Amino acid sequence: MAEAKPRTTTSERPMSPHLQIYRWPITMLTSITHRATGMANAAxxxxLAAWLVxxxxxxEAYAMVMDLMASILGRIVLLGFTWSMSFHLLNGIRHLFWDAGHGFELTTANATGKLVxxxxxxxxxxxxxxxxSVRGGGA
Amino acid sequence: MSQKSALKKTRGLGSAKDGTAHFIKQRVTAVALLPLVGWFLYTVMSLVGADYETARGFIAQPFNAVMFLLLILAAFTHLRLGVQVVIEDYIDGEGTKLALLMLNNFFAIAIGAACAFAVLKTSLGA
Incomplete structure (x- = not known):
């Protein structure tokens, strides 16, 4: 019966992945961000539809849409959208190079990930x- | 047993029966979107804080209207394919997956149609 007791050594072994030193590889981070920004861009x-319609x-409708977009919340959303579009487009170029068979080396993939x-x-x-500056700094 | 020869089975068609069409469309629209989004950025910069008539006048120009239509076609095709893959990868239940895939198609086509119609209506007057 004593043999059946859980061995304490088990819990002393390091976990994998080791949570204290674990970090996301840059390629994983950019891959997940590419998907997330793609979804954000879709939304x-x-x-664009609101503006065109x-x-x-x-x-009156145009003024309402412009007021909404120029509000603080609107500007935060547009700022996020700008970054989301920028990242997805730049990282998309990286993906196109991969599709052509270039840039797969670990050092290259890490470097282009950071660059993007x-x-x-x-x-x-x-x-x-x-x-x-185009708008002249006004509200 | 299928009557098709091995070559016939292989040519253009995998197990999903649409071969690499999805993959290729996703890439072709991605390449098309590079200059189109660049042009869109120019458009936004031209129209920051623009009044109603200025913005309408911009879209009414034939070149701008066509560029908008191309952007809309490429963007909504690209996002429909992209969101489809995300749904297929992360949603387990068949019913939920089917519903979301349909919703994705409806979203892309409906919002894309609304955008395209708005550009046409603005540029063709009325």
Missing amino acids: GTLL SLTAGP LFLSVLVTIAIWVLAY
């Missing part, structure tokens, strides 16, 4: 800086 087409519906993450943020900032 974001509703913004309001243009046919009349000045960095560029997606840079592009988002550039677009918003440009948008505000």
